[in-house]
Amino acid sequence: MFRRPLLVAALTAFLAAPALSTWSIVVVNRATGEVAIACATCVEGINLATAVPVIRVGRGAAAAQSYLDDTQRNRRAIYAGLEGGLDPLVILQNLSQSDPGHQTRQYGIVDLQGRAVTFTGTQAGAFADGLTGVDGDLIYAIQGNVITGMPVLVAAEQALRATPGDLAAKLMAAMQAARAMGGDGRCSCPTTVPTGCGAPPPSFTHSSYVAHIIIARIGDQVRPCGALGCAMGQYFAKLEANWGLPTDPDAVVRLQGLYDTWRQSLIGRTDQVRSVAFAERAVLPADRFSRTRVRLRLNDWQGTPVTNAAASFTVRHAAGSAGIGQPSAVTRIGNGEWAFDVQATERAGLDLYEIVVQDGGRPVQLHPPAELRFEAVPALQADRASISASRGEGVLLRLDGGLARAQREYVMLLGLSGTAPGTLVAPGVAVPLNFDDATAVGIELLNTPFFVSAWGRLQSDGRALAALQPLPGTFADILGYELSFAWVTLQPIDFASNAVSVRIAP
Missing domain, CATH: 2.60.40.10 (Immunoglobulins)
Structure with a gap:
């Protein structure tokens, strides 16, 4: 059942909301984790940063423009969506269902997962449009309403992609490119016909009265939406040419001055991206x-x-x-x-x-x-994968039982019949060797010059060394076989190492 009073109230709210015609560039850098928005408008005497941007450090950024939602409900929904990892398209779909004034809005939403969406409602002021794109690690959405024409957005995109340097340099260049095409058409043409002078207008002094650039980096303050908007944290860059009037220089020109001063102040300071x-x-x-x-x-x-x-x-x-x-x-x-x-x-x-x-x-x-x-370090390692029978090459065996087995008694075993399924030597303890005649010979030769330190105690650090040192020709009858080793703890037998295998070569 429809509730007419609530519907009327909602419609009245968005129809009474101020129209903040503007252009914006929302961009993230997936390699650096930066999220950013640059924005400008010919609405005079305002603080644009409290009205349009959404910044969620480490997640994404957005612009909510055209007819403003004075309640912040939409920007808060965008912030929550970015924080929760929602696809920007899903965030936009949710806004379309919850906001009766959806067709008066314009959005650009981009996240660090590489997803971007732009939306222009049917009731946003002409000229109004948007575009999204990818350039390497950059993901962006650029949109504008009541601008001089599509060249504003295209020029911004071209500058964003072509300008060398970091994200800040690219954003500043993109704002200058949009300005050169006339920016917000109401500064140079009649308010009722913002596209009437062309893009760019043949002669104009202003593309905007108010502008800003906000760039947030990993480690910057994560601050949710509040009374002053959804981009009020302490960020890497927050350059604001606010409160501008027609008698002031163009906002992008003022923004460039702020940018240059800011850049100068960072010379000799550690940069997150370049370090x-x-x-x-x-x-x-x-x-x-x-x-x-x-x-x-x-x-x-x-x-x-x-x-x-x-x-x-x-x-x-x-x-x-x-x-x-x-x-x-x-x-x-x-x-x-x-x-x-x-x-x-x-x-x-x-x-x-x-x-x-x-x-x-x-x-x-x-x-x-x-x-x-x-x-992880194996409990047993061999210093080689094969030995020469004719040269009498030996193999060094490194035992590491960890500090938990320091000073424990051990015995090294060997076999020629493989490592699976192994042999159960105590309840729950299986040695990964198939015992055979070679195993018995190895036990007989423990701690002889042939099988050095094969029986002993682990050191105080839990480690020990053993070695097999055959004479030349000892293994002549088993060429091509693999001799496998493993060790177990004694008194009690409660641990068996991994197996290592060494091939007998000519």
């Missing part, structure tokens, strides 16, 4: 002894090494890290390089180290985090 953190050894055995150094190369946005000797660091495990290694203090190497050490434990897994740099400006979290994988 790198990496482990010298990306993979360590989980053997409790191996170590590696994680190097930090700090550069500013121009790629120049940051040489501030007073820089300080916070290193912690990032979300999703296995939390295995304990980083040492960060030490300075020189010429923009710092480092810290990590030592392996017995645990296997992937560590992710989140590194925050404080060099006198705002804290900078390096992205992506440094990765270090710890691989």
